[in-house]
Amino acid sequence: xxxxxxxxxxxxxxxxxxxxxxxxxxxxxxxxxxxxxxxxxxxxxxxxxxxxxxxxxxxxxxxxxxxxxxxxxxxxxxxxxxxxxxxxxxxxxxxxxxxxxxxxxxxxxxxxxxxxxxxxxxxxxxxxxxxxxxxxxxxxxxxxxxxxxxxxxxxxxxxxxxxxxxxxxxxxxxxxxxxxxxxxxxxxxxxxxxxxxxxxxxxxxxxxxxxxxxxxxxxxxxxxxxxxxxxxxxxxxxxxxxxxxxxxxxxxxxxxxxxxxxxxxxxxxxxxxxxxxxxxxxxxxxxxxxxxxxxxxxxxxxxxxxxxxxxxxxxxxxxxxxxxxxxxxxxxxxxxxxxxxxxxxxxxxxxxxxxxxxxxxxxxxxxxxxxxxxxxxxxxxxxxxxxxxxxxxxxxxxxxxxxxxxxxxxxxxxxxxxxxxxxxxxxxxxxxxxxxxxxxxxxxxxxxxxxxxxxxxxxxxxxxxxxxxxxxxxxxxxxxxxxxxxxxxxxxxxxxxxxxxxxxxxxxxxxxxxxxxxxxx
Numbered sequence: 001x002x003x004x005x006x007x008x009x010x011x012x013x014x015x016x017x018x019x020x021x022x023x024x025x026x027x028x029x030x031x032x033x034x035x036x037x038x039x040x041x042x043x044x045x046x047x048x049x050x051x052x053x054x055x056x057x058x059x060x061x062x063x064x065x066x067x068x069x070x071x072x073x074x075x076x077x078x079x080x081x082x083x084x085x086x087x088x089x090x091x092x093x094x095x096x097x098x099x100x101x102x103x104x105x106x107x108x109x110x111x112x113x114x115x116x117x118x119x120x121x122x123x124x125x126x127x128x129x130x131x132x133x134x135x136x137x138x139x140x141x142x143x144x145x146x147x148x149x150x151x152x153x154x155x156x157x158x159x160x161x162x163x164x165x166x167x168x169x170x171x172x173x174x175x176x177x178x179x180x181x182x183x184x185x186x187x188x189x190x191x192x193x194x195x196x197x198x199x200x201x202x203x204x205x206x207x208x209x210x211x212x213x214x215x216x217x218x219x220x221x222x223x224x225x226x227x228x229x230x231x232x233x234x235x236x237x238x239x240x241x242x243x244x245x246x247x248x249x250x251x252x253x254x255x256x257x258x259x260x261x262x263x264x265x266x267x268x269x270x271x272x273x274x275x276x277x278x279x280x281x282x283x284x285x286x287x288x289x290x291x292x293x294x295x296x297x298x299x300x301x302x303x304x305x306x307x308x309x310x311x312x313x314x315x316x317x318x319x320x321x322x323x324x325x326x327x328x329x330x331x332x333x334x335x336x337x338x339x340x341x342x343x344x345x346x347x348x349x350x351x352x353x354x355x356x357x358x359x360x361x362x363x364x365x366x367x368x369x370x371x372x373x374x375x376x377x378x379x380x381x382x383x384x385x386x387x388x389x390x391x392x393x394x395x396x397x398x399x400x401x402x403x404x405x406x407x408x409x410x411x412x413x414x415x416x417x418x419x420x421x422x423x424x425x426x427x428x429x430x431x432x433x434x435x436x437x438x439x440x441x442x443x444x445x446x447x448x449x450x451x452x453x454x455x456x457x458x459x460x461x462x463x464x465x466x467x468x469x470x471x472x473x474x475x476x477x478x479x480x481x482x483x484x485x486x487x488x489x490x491x492x493x494x495x496x497x498x499x500x501x502x503x504x505x506x507x508x509x510x511x512x513x514x515x516x517x518x519x520x521x
Contacts, residue, residue: 016452079110083414084507103140128153129163136500150468150487157211159183170207171446173481173489176215176473178234178420180479180497182489182520188213188222189520191499198520204238206230214253223251227263229285242287252307252362254325255417258287259296259305259312266301268314276312276325279344297347298322306415308362319356321369322347329365330393332378337393353377354398362415363422364475367397374408374427377401381420383435383449407433408457411469418474421448423482429465431482438476439508441492445476460507462490463514473497480507481518488517 067087075082078098080091087383093113101107103391105117123133123142129151133143143467146166147153155170162185164172169185181190182198186209191201204210208226219233222241229248230241246269250261257272270276271290274283279295285293299455300316307313311325311332323332325342332340333351341348355377359368377400378384379392384403391400411425421435433440434454437447441460448457460482468483479497482490491498492515499518506515 041271075116077113078115080113081417102137104135104137127166127168129166129168152485152487159212160246160483169485170211171487172212172414172468173470173483174212174214174414175416175419175470175479175481175497176253177217177472177474179215179220180472180481180491180499181213181215181220183210183213183222184520185224186210190215190220192498195495195501195503197501198518200501201499206238212251214251214414216253216255218256221251221253223248229258231258231262244287245291250303250305252305252312252415253417254307254312255309257306257307257312261302261305261314262295263502265295266303266317267296268296268302268305270296270312275310275339276307276341279342279346296324296341297344299347304359306360306362306367307417308366308415309364311362311365311367313362313367314359314368315357315360316350316482319358319372320350321353321357321360321367322350323362323367327366327393329381329390330397331362331365331367333367333379333397334394335392335394335396352396352398354396359412360421361412363471364416364418364420365493366420366422367392368403368422370409370412371402374410375402376409376412376424378403378422381436382422383420383447384454386449386451388450388455403449404453404455413469413471413480416470419471419478420475421471421478421480423460423469423471423480425466425469425482426459429467429485430462431462431469433460433471433480436475438478439493439505439512441480441507441513443507443510443513445508460492461513463516464488465492484517489520490515491518 016446036191068084068089072082072084072089075089075091081094082089083092095110098108098110098115099117100117102117104121106119108115108117121135123135124130126144129147131145135142137198147163151163153161153168155168157170159170159172161168164185171184171468173182175213179190179192181188188204188210191198206224208224211223211225213222221229221231223229226387229244229251232238232241247263248260249263252259257270257276259270261268271285271287274281278296281293298314303317304315304316306331313321313323315321327337327339346445355371360369366382368376368378370376379397385400408427409424413423421440423431423433434448437445442457448454464484466482466484470481473479477494479493495503495505506512
């Protein structure tokens with residue numbers, strides 16, 4: 001048993017330190033190893049502490065490759081480019097020109113990453129007969145919508161204009177002794193003393209647009225846009241018309257005469273019977289020989305002319321009126337009934353009107369002039385002043401003063417050969433008529449202007465405002481027509497001048513006004 005006790009004690013002493021040198025050295029080595037382990041974390045902490053202090057590793061190419069390995073091109077667009085920011089791809093706006101895909105924007109540029117168009121195409125109306133268009137984004141071209149049929153426009157002539165197929169052309173109507181004629185969009189249509197509708201009657205077309213057309217007992221004359229005047233007789237077609245050899249600015253037609261104002265020299269030249277020709281021309285002169293005689297010796301350039309049955313009047317550029325021909329009923333306005341025009345001295349002075357004029361109109365033994373203020377003065381056989389007194393036969397034309405019309409006159413009816421009434425277009429589009437009687441639109445046949453002023457009887461009821469008015473025929477077998485704001489034509493008077501084709505007079509009996517539109521096409 002003792003034998004086993006000693007080894008036990010040795011082992012105990014060994015553990016307890018009986019042999020301290022070997023045991024302590026081994027333990028100390030172990031502790032040193034632990035000390036090295038303690039320093040290792042300090043070594044790792046050193047780069048960790050430096051890492052936040054520098055951004056260089058985040059932006060360096062190795063990091064980009066590592067964090068955006070496939071690049072960022074998938075974000076590229078018209079106005080952005082893909083970029084790797086903070087380890088991830090982000091779209092970055094760019095600047096410069098671009099194409100927004102809209103051809104209606106003329107300048108495109110990148111703004112805030114978006115292609116933005118500016119300076120848009122403006123689609124103005126092509127003409128006064130077109131509406132403003134819209135731009136087609138695919139082509140950049142503008143549409144050109146036409147205005148509605150017969151929309152009002154400025155024809156560039158003395159006549160009201162209307163649009164058709166995107167083109168503006170003038171429209172006028174005239175009434176002669178034998179026929180009523182309408183110039184509409186470059187062509188002319190005339191209806192005779194017939195009970196057939198206007199649309200079934202003769203139509204005249206030329207190689208240039210018809211500006212105006214007038215008829216008389218002996219034929220027709222038309223003034224065209226090319227400044228030619230072409231005349232033909234009742235028995236011939238317009239295709240055989242004779243052409244006046246000079247360019248023409250204005251045209252007037254009397255019973256047996258034709259007069260024009262030349263475009264280049266603004267002088268008056270007439271042909272036909274001797275009464276309206278220049279002094280010294282005692283025989284009939286046809287159109288082919290119109291230049292064989294001198295012009296009518298009006299001392300100033302002429303801007304307008306009008307002719308009635310047997311006399312004519314011209315308006316010069318100074319606003320003075322000159323009349324010649326038959327002086328019956330004081331129609332010439334010089335205070336006499338004597339004829340004038342066969343002597344150069346007859347053109348020594350203008351009609352003593354007392355004011356200047358802006359336009360004029362001539363009928364059967366009467367003349368009227370429009371003044372700059374919109375007032376109207378008439379002399380001769382036209383009843384105008386509330387009495388049966390005729391002015392201009394024994395006193396000057398101005399003695400009668402202004403016709404009382406209750407407003408401003410905008411337009412006179414063109415001259416005509418046989419009528420003893422007239423109509424005017426008032427400011428605002430109303431129509432007023434007066435004279436020796438017949439169906440003048442007031443649903444009776446009373447004379448107006450003999451024992452009342454013309455403004456006492458009201459206005460003609462057309463159903464719409466007018467832009468043009470015309471008179472003609474032979475009183476009391478006469479007619480009147482107006483062109484409405486709509487472009488439609490309205491006529492009243494004796495059936496043969498009207499064009500309705502029903503044989504009915506209009507304007508002289510109760511219930512016959514408004515007359516309704518004439519079926520001219």
